[in-house]
Amino acid sequence: MTQEDGELDALVRMRIRSLRVAMGWSLDELAARCYLSPSTLSRIETGHRRIGLDQLTAIARALGTTLDQLVESTADDNVVIRPRHDGERGITTWMLNREPGVTVAKMRITRTAPAGAADLKVHPGREWFTVLSGTVVLLLGDRRILVETGQAAEFSTMIPHAFGAHDGPAEIIGIFDHNGERTHLRPAD
Structure with a gap:
């Protein structure tokens, strides 16, 4: 030994x-x-x-x-959580847990919300996020919802959705299931 x-x-x-x-x-x-x-x-x-x-x-x-x-x-190396920056998507992510099934992540969003319905995503499950700073634009179907600092959003991910920053960077903590992690937290192909 x-x-x-x-x-x-x-x-x-x-x-x-x-x-x-x-x-x-x-x-x-x-x-x-x-x-x-x-x-x-x-x-x-x-x-x-x-x-x-x-x-x-x-x-x-x-x-x-x-x-x-x-x-x-x-x-x-399991103590310090280092950010992962995806410049193409305008997102920096800190993975706050390492357990399988549900992912908790802090995200700094600099990109704006997509303009067209073609950029909205659909996947099984539900998502939740709270805004730590700034304002997030949540596109949910044909609705455009502003979620401000201190507010939270929770929604079915079977509704076409996307989110982005509004008038400058925003920081959120989000909870994503496996499908949400794959859709929102993985680097773009």
Whole structure:
């Protein structure tokens, strides 16, 4: 086992114990929930027993977390969120989460809203955003809606839609499902 492997092993054990304690559970309570004996769980937490993948999966499930979260890296590159600039589309994006399914992103929008209906997008789902600064033009079907600083918008993405800045740059925090992420956050082809 390398030093890096040993550090991750110790981190996983600490996470298991910390989550158990945070939930107010004794060794007996967690052991019963993950179908292990309390002595086995104790040896896992203290490092006196190797953790099998089947045991780790059961422990994660019992603690209401995922295997990925128990073993995720602590490297500094996961802490700092760096912007991704797409000059062609006039958007700078900060991805605020790394979980699959729903994406939370801060966006600085400099482009104006598209002029024609041909530029509106449709995809399954719903979207939500709140304006941190500036004003956003939301084109929703044949409607043109101004969403100002401090306001939020939520809408069905089955309605043809697009958004852009109004009278200067705007910053938003948006919540997008997989289809919305692919439509609004991926670089242009």
